[in-house]
Amino acid sequence: VEPSPTVPVFTLNAYGCQRRTPLLHHNNVLTDALLVLAENAEFNEDEGRSVAFKRAASVLKALPHTVRGMEELQGLPCLGGHSQRVIKEILEEGKSREVEATLQSQQFQAMKALTGIFGVGVKTADRWFREGLRQPSDVVDTGQKLNHTQEAGIRYYEDLNTPVTRAEADAIGQIVEEAVQAVLPGATITLTGGFRRGKPTGHDVDFLITHPEEGKEENLMPKVVSWLDDRGLLLYQKTTRNSYLEAKDGPARPPHNMDRFERCFSIFRLDRPHRRPEQQPQAGGECQAQVGGTLLGQGSEESRDWKAVRVDLVVTPASQFAFALLGWTGSQLFERELRRWAVHEKHMSLSSHALYDSTQNRYLRGSTEEEIFTHLGLEFVPPSERNA
Ligand code: DGT
Ligand code: MG
Structure with missing residues (x-):
């Protein structure tokens, strides 16, 4: 069908990493619906279907206008039949029966x-x-x-399901900065994840830690963790060692996209700021984390002057920092699209450690994100436009 001349035809590139996707967009009603179906597909372990709905939602997020009719979708990529039926029903009826039924199920x-x-x-x-x-x-x-992680998950369920604010992320950043400077002066921390993309809230706080001198960052994580733990700032932590040495398949091809950095999954005990100064506990005065008496239930809000916050710490050697920064900034779909682009369009393999060029049989250096985009033959997309 020829597009009618009165309909503004807007085209978009097929890969999410070729598009600019701002945080705030014009099609939330449609994308919220498609993302419910994506999440439901994930619950049913149907990854293909889940990604298809996410890609469709992502295309709508990149549109500069609100979609009002199906004819505006002509020529757009990634809109499969199922997604189109859902969009059509919402445009015509105001809601999708499938989405409503899913939400109610x-x-x-x-x-x-x-x-x-x-x-x-x-x-x-x-x-x-x-x-x-x-x-x-x-x-x-x-x-x-339950394992220890799940026990912590139950104990801090309410807090961990309350969005982390930017102010809380910054407060955590100050603590991590202090810890890192105390154990390795000159090391740097960088806030990544959704906050780097400009999100006002997140489900966790993600930091990269590095040192400009390669090798200085080795064994840094246990020291940072001890520093934090000694001050009663950690409610939970699980550290995984780096494992590049065990890698047999090269740094650009880690299994299941899990990377091999020294990494700490943790739950911080963050003091709530809205108290008068005289109520602040003395620094280092409270060494033991306060833990609710019952497994589930953290006591009433007023009885606690702290909040449990999920924090991910990752230590990276300087030579891999740009890859780690690109890999941890997200969004998840943007990352997935970058890797898909690399493989299918460039015969390259991208990870949070490195970029391997299969045509030249060599690793390509990158000391900035911009360089990596150039290697990939992509226009640079700033973090705030990676909300695919
Ligand atoms: P949030 O925290 O829900 O507000 O949103 P994000 O975008 O911060 O998502 P998050 O924290 O799950 O992950 C941040 C980015 O880091 C995400 O785009 C993908 C990446 N990422 C997460 N886990 C891993 C991992 O195990 N390995 C690698 N290489 N990347 C990861
Ligand atoms: Mg995050």
């Missing part, structure tokens, strides 16, 4: 609540759902066997 609601527990993935949540569990309190009441 017991399975979706339970999976959302159960995967909302830190340390609980889709597989565990699904097993619990089949056993009749619907919410975190059911997990406690039925005495499910």
Whole structure:
């Protein structure tokens, strides 16, 4: 069908990393709906379907106008038949029956609540759902066997499901900065993840730690963690060593896109700022983390003067910093699209460590994100436009 001349035809590139996707866009009604279906597909372990809905939503996020009719979608990439049916129904009826039914479904609601527990993935949540569990309190009441991560996830459930604000992220940044300077002067920390893309809130706070002199960063993580732990600032932490030496398949091809940096998954105990100075605890005065008496339930809001916040710390050698920065800034879909572009369009393999060119059989250096985009033959996309 020829596009009618009165319809503004707007075209977009096919890969999310070729487009600029701002945080605020014009099609939230449509993208929210498609992302519900994407999440539901994830709960059903249908990754292909989930990615298809996410790609469709991402295209709508990059449009400079609000979509009002199906004819405006002509020529746009990544809009499969299912996504188009959902969009059409919303444009015509105001809502999609499939999306409404999903939101109302017991399975979706339970999976959302159960995967909302830190340390609980889709597989565990699904097993619990089949056993009749619907919410975190059911997990406690039925005495499910939990690992340490999940125990922390249950204990701090409410806090960890309350968005982290930018102010809280900055407060955590000051603490991490102090810790890093204390154990390795000259090391630097960089806020990445959603906050670097300009998001006002996040589910966690992501930091990269490096030192300009290659090698100086080795064994830094245990020292940073001890410094924080000694001051009672960590409610939970799990550190994984770097594992480049064990790698047999080269740094650009880590399995399952998991990277091999020294990494610490943690939960910080962040003091709430809205107290009078005389109520502040003495520095270092409280060494033990306060833990709620019962497993589930953190006491009333007023009784606590701190908040549990998820923080990811990653230590990277200087030579890999730009790759790590690009890899950790996200969005998740933007990252996925970058890797897909690299493989399918450039015969390259991109990770948070390196970029390998299979045509030239060599690694390509990159000391800035801009250089990496150039190697990939892509126009540079600033972090604030990577909200694919
Ligand atoms: P948020 O925290 O939900 O507000 O949103 P983001 O965008 O900060 O998402 P997050 O914190 O899950 O991850 C930040 C970025 O880091 C994400 O785009 C993908 C990347 N990332 C997460 N986990 C890993 C990992 O294990 N390895 C690598 N290489 N990248 C990861
Ligand atoms: Mg994050």
